Amino acid sequence: MSARVFPQESLAFPSARLLVLESSTTAGSVALIADGALVAMHPVAMGAGREDQLFPAVQALLKAADMQPQHLTGVVCGEGPGSFTSLRIAASLAKGLAHGASLSLFAVSSLLLAAADASDALPAGPAVVHGDALRGERYVLDVRFDENRRVQAQSALQRMTLEQLDMHVAGRPRLAVLSSPVAELETQVVTPWSAHLLRVVPHAWTRVVPLESWEPQYGRLAEAQVKWEASHGATLPSLGVS
Numbered sequence: 333m334s335a336r337v338f339p340q341e342s343l344a345f346p347s348a349r350l351l352v353l354e355s356s357t358t359a360g361s362v363a364l365i366a367d368g369a370l371v372a373m374h375p376v377a378m379g380a381g382r383e384d385q386l387f388p389a390v391q392a393l394l395k396a397a398d399m400q401p402q403h404l405t406g407v408v409c410g411e412g413p414g415s416f417t418s419l420r421i422a423a424s425l426a427k428g429l430a431h432g433a434s435l436s437l438f439a440v441s442s443l444l445l446a447a448a449d450a451s452d453a454l455p456a457g458p459a460v461v462h463g464d465a466l467r468g469e470r471y472v473l474d475v476r477f478d479e480n481r482r483v484q485a486q487s488a489l490q491r492m493t494l495e496q497l498d499m500h501v502a503g504r505p506r507l508a509v510l511s512s513p514v515a516e517l518e519t520q521v522v523t524p525w526s527a528h529l530l531r532v533v534p535h536a537w538t539r540v541v542p543l544e545s546w547e548p549q550y551g552r553l554a555e556a557q558v559k560w561e562a563s564h565g566a567t568l569p570s571l572g573v574s
Contacts, residue, residue, distance in 0.1 A: 356414025
């Protein structure tokens with residue numbers, strides 16, 4: 333089933349109806365954006381051992397807006413990096429909705445959504461956003477806020493130690509996702525809410541991604557895969573990610 337092509341004139345949100353899913357951290361959320369404005373957002377607690385609440389949140393959001401999936405223009409999914417399991421849950425749901433309603437699927441960096449949380453507090457210019465990558469490392473993305481307080485990436489996703497991050501920041505505002513082991517060094521603690529899509533430059537997410545092959549940017553292998561490979565002394569190709 334072919335996806336509906338996202339109209340060029342809607343890239344700046346004048347008439348788009350977008351469902352946005354974000355699940356890279358324990359602070360998951362789903363949002364509905366229509367006519368260039370946020371209609372509503374539902375926070376969803378994510379994490380190991382929790383019952384999946386993303387789909388019920390989507391259902392509740394659409395019901396409150398008196399909408400069906402086929403009324404949407406597209407689905408936008410936070411692509412990570414972050415929790416392997418939670419990202420897969422959101423990606424599967426986003427793909428299912430896009431396929432079932434013949435919608436276009438888009439992906440947005442979860443670190444950009446997080447950085448956008450600081451757009452009201454920071455002036456135009458560069459900043460660094462970082463989140464927990466486990467094993468003593470941080471996911472790091474260089475970003476820039478424009479004069480309209482919208483954020484865009486200025487580098488590829490990186491992974492580094494706290495010591496490397498200290499050197500990398502070089503005086504720029506430092507934004508920690510949810511928490512930081514060195515809170516006194518952070519300019520602001522930020523959350524990747526789905527509603528922040530409106531604060532991300534359109535060209536950072538308006539490229540349609542293929543339903544058949546798109547996967548979130550996990551950032552690293554799942555912990556379960558690392559443990560399995562360590563105990564078996566072999567790789568697990570079926571779960572490998574870059």
